[in-house]
Amino acid sequence: MTTPLLKVTGLRKRFGGLVAVDNVSFSVGERAIVSVIGPNGAGKTTFFNLITGIYEPDEGEVLLSGRSITGLRPDQIAGRGLARTFQNIRLFAGMTVLENVVVARHARLKSGYWGALLQTARYHDEMRQSIARGMELLRFVGLSAKANELAGNLPYGEQRRLEIARALATEPVLLLLDEPSAGMNPQETEVAKRLIQSIRQDFGISVVLIEHDMRLVMSVSDSITVLDYGRKLTEGSPQHVRQHPDVVAAYLGKGVAAGTAATTTAGSALR
Ligand SMILES: Nc1ncnc2c1ncn2[C@@H]1O[C@H](COP(=O)(O)OP(=O)(O)OP(=O)(O)O)[C@@H](O)[C@H]1O
Numbered sequence: 001m002t003t004p005l006l007k008v009t010g011l012r013k014r015f016g017g018l019v020a021v022d023n024v025s026f027s028v029g030e031r032a033i034v035s036v037i038g039p040n041g042a043g044k045t046t047f048f049n050l051i052t053g054i055y056e057p058d059e060g061e062v063l064l065s066g067r068s069i070t071g072l073r074p075d076q077i078a079g080r081g082l083a084r085t086f087q088n089i090r091l092f093a094g095m096t097v098l099e100n101v102v103v104a105r106h107a108r109l110k111s112g113y114w115g116a117l118l119q120t121a122r123y124h125d126e127m128r129q130s131i132a133r134g135m136e137l138l139r140f141v142g143l144s145a146k147a148n149e150l151a152g153n154l155p156y157g158e159q160r161r162l163e164i165a166r167a168l169a170t171e172p173v174l175l176l177l178d179e180p181s182a183g184m185n186p187q188e189t190e191v192a193k194r195l196i197q198s199i200r201q202d203f204g205i206s207v208v209l210i211e212h213d214m215r216l217v218m219s220v221s222d223s224i225t226v227l228d229y230g231r232k233l234t235e236g237s238p239q240h241v242r243q244h245p246d247v248v249a250a251y252l253g254k255g256v257a258a259g260t261a262a263t264t265t266a267g268s269a270l271r
Protein backbone atom coordinates (compact mmCIF):
# COMPACT_ATOMS: atom_id res chain seq x y z
CA MET A 1 0.00 0.00 0.00
CA THR A 2 1.30 3.49 -0.77
CA THR A 3 1.82 5.99 2.04
CA PRO A 4 -0.97 8.59 2.10
CA LEU A 5 0.07 12.21 1.67
CA LEU A 6 -1.58 13.13 4.99
CA LYS A 7 -2.40 10.66 7.72
CA VAL A 8 -4.05 11.79 10.93
CA THR A 9 -4.57 9.26 13.72
CA GLY A 10 -6.67 9.64 16.86
CA LEU A 11 -6.44 13.42 17.01
CA ARG A 12 -7.91 15.01 20.14
CA LYS A 13 -8.09 18.58 21.46
CA ARG A 14 -9.75 19.76 24.62
CA PHE A 15 -10.59 23.37 25.51
CA GLY A 16 -11.48 23.24 29.23
CA GLY A 17 -14.51 20.97 29.49
CA LEU A 18 -15.11 20.91 25.73
CA VAL A 19 -13.60 18.26 23.50
CA ALA A 20 -13.43 20.23 20.24
CA VAL A 21 -11.79 17.42 18.26
CA ASP A 22 -12.42 13.94 19.59
CA ASN A 23 -10.38 10.98 18.35
CA VAL A 24 -10.48 11.89 14.66
CA SER A 25 -8.56 9.84 12.11
CA PHE A 26 -8.33 11.00 8.55
CA SER A 27 -6.21 10.48 5.49
CA VAL A 28 -5.66 12.21 2.17
CA GLY A 29 -4.12 10.59 -0.90
CA GLU A 30 -2.03 12.13 -3.67
CA ARG A 31 -3.90 14.45 -6.04
CA ALA A 32 -7.07 14.17 -3.98
CA ILE A 33 -9.79 16.69 -3.20
CA VAL A 34 -11.29 15.96 0.20
CA SER A 35 -13.91 17.94 2.10
CA VAL A 36 -14.54 18.30 5.82
CA ILE A 37 -18.10 19.29 6.62
CA GLY A 38 -20.25 19.64 9.71
CA PRO A 39 -22.42 22.12 11.57
CA ASN A 40 -21.04 25.34 13.11
CA GLY A 41 -18.82 24.52 16.07
CA ALA A 42 -18.28 20.91 14.93
CA GLY A 43 -14.50 21.29 15.26
CA LYS A 44 -13.53 21.74 11.59
CA THR A 45 -11.28 24.79 11.99
CA THR A 46 -9.77 23.34 15.17
CA PHE A 47 -8.97 20.21 13.16
CA PHE A 48 -7.07 22.39 10.62
CA ASN A 49 -5.39 24.27 13.48
CA LEU A 50 -4.13 20.97 14.92
CA ILE A 51 -2.80 19.76 11.55
CA THR A 52 -1.04 23.08 10.83
CA GLY A 53 0.55 23.42 14.27
CA ILE A 54 -1.47 26.39 15.55
CA TYR A 55 -2.60 24.15 18.39
CA GLU A 56 -0.77 21.15 19.73
CA PRO A 57 -2.98 18.06 19.94
CA ASP A 58 -3.61 16.50 23.37
CA GLU A 59 -3.48 13.11 21.68
CA GLY A 60 -2.91 11.75 18.22
CA GLU A 61 -0.44 11.97 15.42
CA VAL A 62 -0.16 13.80 12.11
CA LEU A 63 2.06 12.41 9.34
CA LEU A 64 2.83 14.28 6.14
CA SER A 65 4.30 12.06 3.43
CA GLY A 66 5.01 9.47 6.12
CA ARG A 67 6.93 11.84 8.43
CA SER A 68 5.55 13.07 11.72
CA ILE A 69 4.72 16.78 11.89
CA THR A 70 2.98 16.45 15.27
CA GLY A 71 3.98 19.24 17.66
CA LEU A 72 6.05 21.16 15.09
CA ARG A 73 5.64 24.94 14.81
CA PRO A 74 3.39 26.34 12.06
CA ASP A 75 6.41 27.68 10.10
CA GLN A 76 8.14 24.30 10.29
CA ILE A 77 4.98 22.57 9.06
CA ALA A 78 4.66 25.12 6.24
CA GLY A 79 8.27 24.35 5.35
CA ARG A 80 7.32 20.67 4.98
CA GLY A 81 4.85 21.66 2.27
CA LEU A 82 1.56 22.24 4.04
CA ALA A 83 -0.21 25.53 3.23
CA ARG A 84 -3.58 26.86 4.31
CA THR A 85 -6.02 29.70 4.04
CA PHE A 86 -8.04 31.07 6.95
CA GLN A 87 -11.77 31.30 7.58
CA ASN A 88 -11.22 34.97 8.44
CA ILE A 89 -9.17 36.36 5.57
CA ARG A 90 -5.60 37.28 6.53
CA LEU A 91 -4.05 39.58 3.94
CA PHE A 92 -1.82 42.64 4.14
CA ALA A 93 -4.59 45.09 3.27
CA GLY A 94 -2.20 48.03 2.80
CA MET A 95 0.06 46.17 0.37
CA THR A 96 -0.63 45.57 -3.31
CA VAL A 97 -2.04 42.31 -4.57
CA LEU A 98 1.32 41.37 -6.12
CA GLU A 99 3.27 42.33 -2.99
CA ASN A 100 1.03 40.03 -0.96
CA VAL A 101 2.03 37.05 -3.11
CA VAL A 102 5.72 38.00 -3.22
CA VAL A 103 5.85 38.29 0.58
CA ALA A 104 4.22 34.88 0.96
CA ARG A 105 6.96 33.40 -1.23
CA HIS A 106 9.62 35.16 0.79
CA ALA A 107 9.89 32.22 3.21
CA ARG A 108 11.46 30.21 0.37
CA LEU A 109 14.09 32.83 -0.54
CA LYS A 110 17.75 32.23 0.31
CA SER A 111 19.37 35.66 0.33
CA GLY A 112 17.77 36.68 3.65
CA TYR A 113 18.06 39.85 5.68
CA TRP A 114 21.64 40.83 4.79
CA GLY A 115 21.04 40.12 1.13
CA ALA A 116 18.08 42.47 1.14
CA LEU A 117 19.95 45.12 3.11
CA LEU A 118 23.04 44.98 0.95
CA GLN A 119 21.02 44.55 -2.25
CA THR A 120 23.21 41.67 -3.40
CA ALA A 121 23.01 40.32 -6.96
CA ARG A 122 21.44 37.16 -5.58
CA TYR A 123 18.78 39.21 -3.81
CA HIS A 124 17.90 41.07 -7.02
CA ASP A 125 17.80 37.81 -8.93
CA GLU A 126 15.49 36.18 -6.40
CA MET A 127 13.30 39.27 -6.32
CA ARG A 128 12.90 39.23 -10.12
CA GLN A 129 11.99 35.54 -10.00
CA SER A 130 9.53 36.10 -7.17
CA ILE A 131 7.78 38.87 -9.05
CA ALA A 132 7.56 36.73 -12.19
CA ARG A 133 6.25 33.77 -10.20
CA GLY A 134 3.85 36.05 -8.32
CA MET A 135 2.41 37.29 -11.61
CA GLU A 136 1.99 33.70 -12.84
CA LEU A 137 0.09 32.82 -9.68
CA LEU A 138 -2.09 35.91 -10.02
CA ARG A 139 -2.90 34.88 -13.60
CA PHE A 140 -3.77 31.43 -12.28
CA VAL A 141 -6.30 32.80 -9.78
CA GLY A 142 -7.58 35.40 -12.27
CA LEU A 143 -6.18 38.49 -10.54
CA SER A 144 -3.29 39.60 -12.78
CA ALA A 145 -5.18 42.71 -13.89
CA LYS A 146 -5.36 43.77 -10.22
CA ALA A 147 -1.68 43.20 -9.39
CA ASN A 148 -1.07 46.83 -8.42
CA GLU A 149 -4.27 47.47 -6.50
CA LEU A 150 -4.29 47.48 -2.72
CA ALA A 151 -5.39 44.07 -1.43
CA GLY A 152 -7.76 45.73 1.02
CA ASN A 153 -9.70 47.30 -1.86
CA LEU A 154 -10.53 43.99 -3.55
CA PRO A 155 -14.05 42.62 -3.25
CA TYR A 156 -14.41 39.74 -0.83
CA GLY A 157 -14.41 36.92 -3.41
CA GLU A 158 -11.19 38.22 -4.96
CA GLN A 159 -9.53 38.49 -1.53
CA ARG A 160 -10.28 34.79 -1.04
CA ARG A 161 -8.63 34.00 -4.38
CA LEU A 162 -5.64 36.13 -3.44
CA GLU A 163 -5.30 34.09 -0.25
CA ILE A 164 -5.15 30.96 -2.39
CA ALA A 165 -2.41 32.53 -4.56
CA ARG A 166 -0.47 33.39 -1.39
CA ALA A 167 -0.79 29.81 -0.15
CA LEU A 168 0.33 28.42 -3.52
CA ALA A 169 3.34 30.74 -3.47
CA THR A 170 4.83 28.62 -0.68
CA GLU A 171 4.90 25.64 -3.10
CA PRO A 172 2.85 23.25 -0.98
CA VAL A 173 2.22 19.55 -1.50
CA LEU A 174 -1.08 19.88 0.35
CA LEU A 175 -3.38 22.90 0.57
CA LEU A 176 -6.02 23.32 3.29
CA LEU A 177 -8.81 25.79 2.50
CA ASP A 178 -11.07 26.93 5.35
CA GLU A 179 -14.40 27.91 3.79
CA PRO A 180 -13.11 29.12 0.41
CA SER A 181 -16.58 30.08 -0.81
CA ALA A 182 -17.76 31.91 2.33
CA GLY A 183 -19.34 35.25 1.42
CA MET A 184 -19.34 34.47 -2.30
CA ASN A 185 -22.31 34.71 -4.64
CA PRO A 186 -23.18 31.68 -6.85
CA GLN A 187 -21.08 32.97 -9.79
CA GLU A 188 -18.03 33.51 -7.58
CA THR A 189 -18.55 30.07 -6.03
CA GLU A 190 -18.51 28.54 -9.51
CA VAL A 191 -15.19 30.31 -10.19
CA ALA A 192 -13.85 29.02 -6.86
CA LYS A 193 -14.93 25.49 -7.76
CA ARG A 194 -13.04 25.58 -11.08
CA LEU A 195 -10.04 27.05 -9.28
CA ILE A 196 -9.97 24.18 -6.76
CA GLN A 197 -10.16 21.65 -9.58
CA SER A 198 -7.35 23.34 -11.50
CA ILE A 199 -5.14 23.42 -8.38
CA ARG A 200 -5.13 19.63 -8.50
CA GLN A 201 -4.85 19.55 -12.28
CA ASP A 202 -2.09 22.15 -12.77
CA PHE A 203 -0.08 21.78 -9.55
CA GLY A 204 -0.62 18.04 -9.03
CA ILE A 205 -1.23 18.61 -5.30
CA SER A 206 -4.06 17.64 -2.94
CA VAL A 207 -6.65 19.95 -1.47
CA VAL A 208 -8.68 19.63 1.74
CA LEU A 209 -11.55 22.04 2.06
CA ILE A 210 -13.84 22.93 4.89
CA GLU A 211 -17.05 24.04 3.22
CA HIS A 212 -20.66 24.80 3.98
CA ASP A 213 -21.82 25.05 0.35
CA MET A 214 -23.07 21.53 -0.27
CA ARG A 215 -23.33 21.94 -4.01
CA LEU A 216 -19.64 22.82 -4.16
CA VAL A 217 -18.70 20.01 -1.76
CA MET A 218 -20.68 17.38 -3.62
CA SER A 219 -19.31 18.39 -7.02
CA VAL A 220 -15.56 18.62 -6.25
CA SER A 221 -14.88 16.03 -3.54
CA ASP A 222 -13.47 12.55 -4.01
CA SER A 223 -14.27 11.92 -0.38
CA ILE A 224 -16.09 13.76 2.42
CA THR A 225 -15.50 13.57 6.17
CA VAL A 226 -18.35 14.68 8.42
CA LEU A 227 -17.62 16.08 11.89
CA ASP A 228 -20.24 16.62 14.55
CA TYR A 229 -19.45 17.66 18.15
CA GLY A 230 -15.77 17.01 17.42
CA ARG A 231 -16.33 13.42 16.38
CA LYS A 232 -16.21 11.87 12.97
CA LEU A 233 -19.77 11.02 12.09
CA THR A 234 -19.00 9.28 8.81
CA GLU A 235 -16.82 9.55 5.74
CA GLY A 236 -16.96 8.36 2.17
CA SER A 237 -18.01 9.33 -1.32
CA PRO A 238 -20.41 12.24 -1.90
CA GLN A 239 -23.04 9.63 -2.73
CA HIS A 240 -22.52 7.83 0.59
CA VAL A 241 -22.51 10.99 2.68
CA ARG A 242 -25.55 12.50 0.99
CA GLN A 243 -27.61 9.45 1.91
CA HIS A 244 -26.29 8.92 5.41
CA PRO A 245 -29.19 9.36 7.87
CA ASP A 246 -26.93 10.73 10.64
CA VAL A 247 -25.70 13.46 8.30
CA VAL A 248 -29.20 14.56 7.52
CA ALA A 249 -30.08 14.44 11.21
CA ALA A 250 -26.96 16.40 12.25
CA TYR A 251 -27.70 19.18 9.78
CA LEU A 252 -31.44 19.30 9.63
CA GLY A 253 -32.60 17.95 12.94
CA LYS A 254 -33.90 14.50 13.61
CA GLY A 255 -37.15 13.44 12.01
CA VAL A 256 -36.49 14.99 8.62
CA ALA A 257 -36.93 12.44 5.84
CA ALA A 258 -33.45 11.41 4.74
CA GLY A 259 -33.62 11.12 0.98
CA THR A 260 -35.25 14.44 0.12
CA ALA A 261 -33.60 16.70 2.67
CA ALA A 262 -29.93 16.27 1.80
CA THR A 263 -30.29 17.03 -1.87
CA THR A 264 -32.82 19.82 -1.83
CA THR A 265 -31.92 21.94 1.15
CA ALA A 266 -28.37 21.07 2.15
CA GLY A 267 -26.85 24.23 0.68
CA SER A 268 -28.66 26.57 3.00
CA ALA A 269 -29.23 24.17 5.86
CA LEU A 270 -25.70 24.45 7.17
CA ARG A 271 -25.79 28.14 7.96
N1 LIG B 1 -9.12 28.61 21.26
C1 LIG B 1 -10.28 28.11 21.70
N2 LIG B 1 -10.59 28.16 23.01
C2 LIG B 1 -11.75 27.63 23.47
N3 LIG B 1 -12.68 27.06 22.68
C3 LIG B 1 -12.44 27.00 21.36
C4 LIG B 1 -11.23 27.53 20.80
N4 LIG B 1 -11.26 27.32 19.47
C5 LIG B 1 -12.43 26.72 19.20
N5 LIG B 1 -13.13 26.52 20.33
C6 LIG B 1 -14.43 25.85 20.44
O1 LIG B 1 -14.30 24.57 19.83
C7 LIG B 1 -15.48 24.23 19.12
C8 LIG B 1 -15.13 23.98 17.67
O2 LIG B 1 -14.80 25.23 17.05
P1 LIG B 1 -14.35 25.32 15.56
O3 LIG B 1 -14.01 26.72 15.29
O4 LIG B 1 -13.30 24.30 15.30
O5 LIG B 1 -15.68 24.91 14.78
P2 LIG B 1 -16.01 24.92 13.22
O6 LIG B 1 -16.50 23.55 12.89
O7 LIG B 1 -14.86 25.44 12.45
O8 LIG B 1 -17.25 25.92 13.16
P3 LIG B 1 -17.68 27.00 12.01
O9 LIG B 1 -18.41 26.22 10.98
O10 LIG B 1 -18.59 27.93 12.75
O11 LIG B 1 -16.43 27.67 11.53
C9 LIG B 1 -16.46 25.38 19.32
O12 LIG B 1 -17.31 25.06 20.39
C10 LIG B 1 -15.55 26.55 19.68
O13 LIG B 1 -16.20 27.48 20.48
Ligand SMILES: [Mg+2]
Pocket residue numbers: 044045046087
Ligand atom coordinates in the same frame (compact mmCIF):
# COMPACT_ATOMS: atom_id res chain seq x y z
MG1 LIG C 1 -14.55 27.08 11.26
